[in-house]
Amino acid sequence: MVQATGAGTCALLLSGRSAANPSGEHRVFVHPAADTVSAVIDALEALGGATLRRYDNFDFVAATIPAASRADLEADSRVALVEDDEPIEATATPVDDLLDGVDDLLEFGGGDDRDCTVHPAQQPAWGWERIGADDVDETGTGVDLAVLDTGIETGHCDLEVAGGRNFTTDGPPGDYEDRNGHGTHCAGIACALDNDLGVVGVAPQANLHAVKVLGDDGTGYHSWMAAGIDWCLSNEIELVSMSFGSEAGTATMDAVIERAREEGHLLVASAGNEGNDGGDACGEDNVRYPATHEDVIAVSAMDSDDSIASYSSLGDEIDLLAPGSSVVSTDVDNRYRSRSGTSMACPYVAGVAALAWARHGESGPGPNDEIRRALEAAAESVVDSCAEGHGLVRAAADLDGSNGGDDGDDGSDADDSTGGGSNGGSSTGESERTDADGDSGLGSIWQSVLEAIEGLFDRLLGRS
Template identity: 55%
Template structure:
């Protein structure tokens, strides 16, 4: 819920409309609301003082976004909204992992001693890894940073290497980004499990994985914590921001964070959600979660091994790509491996391919997000033949081939050297034509001068 100051003034008395806040009333903790507070004109200024003046407490500020999160007595929200310098307030809504995620441990991949990596089984790629062609490319994501915004990542898993991270949930210290749920480690394995002949392998096995813990050990969180994770990725130049999560409500604050990160050159990706679909190719169904529906987010739906749309997968006009999502083998906590299904699994496949393409671009850090996004969508493989798949199934081989062809074409189209005319082969005809055109144009101009 978002309220603007103008909307409030339509229904309050003249005293509040004039900014008369009165005295702070007493309120118990259960009578407080956690809200985003947006300043008027985008200037934070004395925003913290205004929050305090109504008995509220600012609980979160951001490095790159011009709003704050505050706990405010519920009976003072109208007073806060009518205060000078306040443009709007909105609820800090909940987010979490998509419904229906239920991993099944694989006995065939269960090591006799989980703490001893030498006892782990030989590497086994999921069917999805092969279906998108990740097993047939040389690129491995070297030098590309991926932020896994999730429940954390197990930092000592034998198949996953964690470059760093941060905990933004209410539980634990900021440096405690360990995964005690399993979802984040499974997502991380799909995107970038290392190629070390053990357990599983990821789509971009040499990318740098960052455990950005925005969901608690129950897989739940708030938009404010998700925004904090995006803020951290922006501040630390983490190029790819992967979000296998979602909420029911749209959010102005989250939209601003996404747009800021996108403008700074980051590529944001999200699972479409697990709210299901009619299964009839309909373009009218809209079951996606937020932020997958935001235009600056690459939204991913899920398919089965037989190239059909997964029954659980959310669909909608905002779907960009399709990826494998059913019965995907990956890493989980306690140094184990499990099979799981969901758009949560589909999203990191696309994130991994994005890292492979990003690796081909010169320079480090954010920047080529739009170019990478175009490559992924323009090279996707049509599978369903309906709007439910967006542009189609993400294709690692085609994406990298297209990226390479573009670079080769740029070289081939450069003027050839080594001849007096600057052209060779069939290029002489084009050069002659241009010379004749120039002569005729010069003669016409001369005649115009004589008779003009």
Template identity: 50%
Template sequence: MTLSRRQLLQCVGAGVTLATVGNPVSASPPASTTETRRVFVHPRNGLLGDLLDVVEAVGGRTLLEYDNFEFVVVEVPSNRLEELTDAPAVAFVEDDGETKIPDGWSPSLLEFLLGPDRSDCSTHSDQRAPWGLERIGADEVDADGAGVDVGILDTGIQTDHCSLEVAGGRNFTGFGSPGDYEDRHGHGTHVAGIAGALDNGLGVVGTAPNADLYAVKVLDDDGNGRYSELIAGIDWCLSNDVELISMSLGGETESATVAEAIETAHAAGHLLLSAAGNGGNPGNGSCEAETMTYPATHENVLAVAAMDEDDTLASYSSVGDAVDLLAPGTDVESTFAGNEYAEASGTSIACPFVTGVAALVWEREQADGAGSNEAVRRTITETVEPVLESCEDGHGLVDARAALEAETDGDDSLADSGEGSTSTDGSEDGGLVGRAGTALEWVSDAITGVLEWVRGLGR
């Protein structure tokens, strides 16, 4: 029997390994009690075998290898780190930084949405649309994200929640088995509900209710993680063709290694989104404070700030020149761990609204797999609603109605990207080529169609 890609991904959810991305490398811990450092090590000239020999020679051990990146994560005695750094086979070494859910996240349970038996879905209240969903017009569109894969890189997702359906996932935290991506914190389930809670008449509904949600657990049950685990999640999304990579998390330091992972995913056609952070702002329309967390500041990541229900910038929302979009983020109702519902605030809440809109537009692109990231990004950033009209909200408030109307109207500047297409002057532009135009454009469209047909035969 031949399994489809989606069936294979579901097998991963059951604990079957589809790819070795981010898998711990089996090794005995060092016998010495010498202090150690956990670092990324990048090989010189891509010679990974030589690099691993060097790690072993300095008394270190390899913790993680990746499918799509040649660098590795190692633990090495601190007193031999300089020796590792100076080895001819090593290009550079970088500390494995920490990441976590944004500060100040404090959910409030919504008891009125539940019956006496939380496990009995029939006792859950009738479905409600969060105010944010209505504010961005996602309740007025026909698209529902069908066929689009969304990776929620977070604390996991509750797989048996009455208002959620989880297509699969992977646990990269080092706690529990790879197939254990259950959310025992609540943050990931809340984020997942905003992006794609089911339109099933119960509890709440998400922005893209028919999108395929993947629980990529890169934060532990306390909401903490490492950059190496975040990269493992990105790596898994690349290997499994998960188009949208949503990261409601952040770290205090920039990382060249994380940047490499982001740039690789972006170049492969994936769209990455991140919460801007909850570092606050002066409230005067200025972005000089630069309070954003990483990776939201990376140019290939869509960074999302948060607003209150009265269309003002939330006091907790980070600001900075790298903010791309604004979205609802305060007192938003969504799903929560324990088969419950909660109200919460933060840029981590704003981010999945944009992720959901991206899924709606991606669906309209009719692209199976990565490749439409530039077209989708352009669409949702060029169809915004001006609200703050300052650097605080980047381009403006994400607008689901306008984004989908632009796609429907077939505006050449927002047209379907296709994979690997170019503009008529030969420059790469994400494939935004008009349907009607020169003979060269027609040939390009025809070739793209044939390639899509051939790829379809292999699915």
């Protein structure tokens, strides 16, 4: 279980959070040398520092240390690395203008009385239809998807939250309610229920988990992100959707991300809203972390006219494109709202990954690399430039590399290797899960290959 073992100082500035605060303390990650984590904790305490968090699956701690003591901590023989705990922030902006055809959704008064009978009739967002979600029968049943964000409103009539955890300082660990709106909006894009109310998500039957790593102001720290991913590893959550960004990466977070990928989890992140100069925008290089990491699917955003959104960050790291502008989804206080940003594009890809995972038929982490290749192979070229990566994500992406007849790669060059296996850690937190054995999914693929080879030999030998 991820443990919060101290009450650190988390300074909130007008521009967001910072690794250093006005009192002269630094928020840091501390890695042990040959000694154990407990030895690092002793070193911190001796220098007036405080341990904020320990982790289930990682041998480092998040802590605060007086600025004047940092050099002494770095020189301690029990310490291998001291690294800043960098800030993160949500990547979306609200849009309050009414949109043609959905005025009743955006004008709906909402309320917290759970009277779902008064909600407007279901009206899918334009992005849901653009990626072809209306053409698939799969719903994501049995797949776990965690939205790492500001939390999720658990009482919303159009959402069903299976569980979650709060790793911020805004409330106790069991309080993963959203008091911002950003996380609830992202959750609806991925998993809003198909219940004839409001909107519908890409994977409405996936198991939705609220992992609060951004405070009520929409900002947080790498240590909170690490805690959220750590919780997903311990609870075998297959898919992790991250609609936030940071100016810099850290070796600590790199290790967390790489471990998640090795354990068979698939991580998806918004590219950021740093903007671009239009055109093919191949000269941009402003994608934000963690989307810059090669083990994370980086998602850029497009407008409803199939053009790259002017706000979207772009760069060589972009893997997939998804709808991001004026997307109507669930909001706090049982309402609906339109927002724009790569934050909105990210859960579209996470939702499609849930559909592909469900088609694969394997329960739990494991086929992450295979799912990623399937999404990339099935992507539709929209602008034919580096701004889209492999292209627009398609809901019909399947493990054979097909995309239901839409334009895109046929995936014939993809190999059949998989990445990692399921984590053997114990189940902790609010969302208890039972271990499940799953087929590797390779048998049917190799059977098809062998049959194709046999058919080729038959033709060469004149047996058909």
